[in-house]
């Protein structure tokens with residue numbers, strides 16, 4: 001089975017300080033990895049390296065499939081309606097059948113009833129679900145999720161877990177950093193220590 005994402009001896013550093021060293025792991029279809037560790041240890045930095053937004057200080061990242069990132073920063077245009085903002089990103093991501101895919105992503109995240117609401121008016125949890133909808137709509141095989149459960153109520157965490165399970169069953173892979181409990185059955189665990 002082909003590798004969708006792999007770290008080969010990756011060292012992560014920020015501001016001249018080494019956060020983690022020589023990290024290796026691989027994700028194939030259906031697989032997942034859970035990144036845990038205390039605040040400031042380098043979880044977000046690891047996700048950013050996986051996304052190609054931050055260069056490793058040493059080692060290399062192998063990417064065998066498109067990646068979609070759900071980061072902590074808001075990803076959607078505040079002035080657009082939620083539906084339009086997602087359609088904008090789907091067009092940028094060159095998603096085939098973009099409008100159908102956006103509708104499906106809105107439904108999968110229970111956001112269909114507020115598709116016409118401007119992004120700036122969404123609640124914290126709705127914003128997180130909207131960021132997840134963008135990942136769902138992207139059709140990328142590799143989901144890179146940085147603290148996706150932040151601000152989610154219990155039902156939304158369960159919906160997130162269900163979406164990740166479906167994505168893996170469909171041959172996707174998930175790399176998830178979290179300090180909150182999120183069920184990711186059979187995932188490898190990457191524990192970062194200060």
Ligand SMILES: Nc1ncnc2c1ncn2[C@@H]1O[C@H](COP(=O)(O)OP(=O)(O)OP(=O)(O)O)[C@@H](O)[C@H]1O
Pocket residue numbers: 014015019037038039040041042043044045046179
């Ligand atoms: N742009 C930057 N320049 C210099 N240092 C940075 C930069 N961004 C983050 N850092 C530092 O790198 C370290 C790791 O940050 P990172 O956000 O990866 O940690 P984290 O494990 O995700 O933390 P949290 O659980 O609080 O989200 C922190 O000490 C942080 O201050």
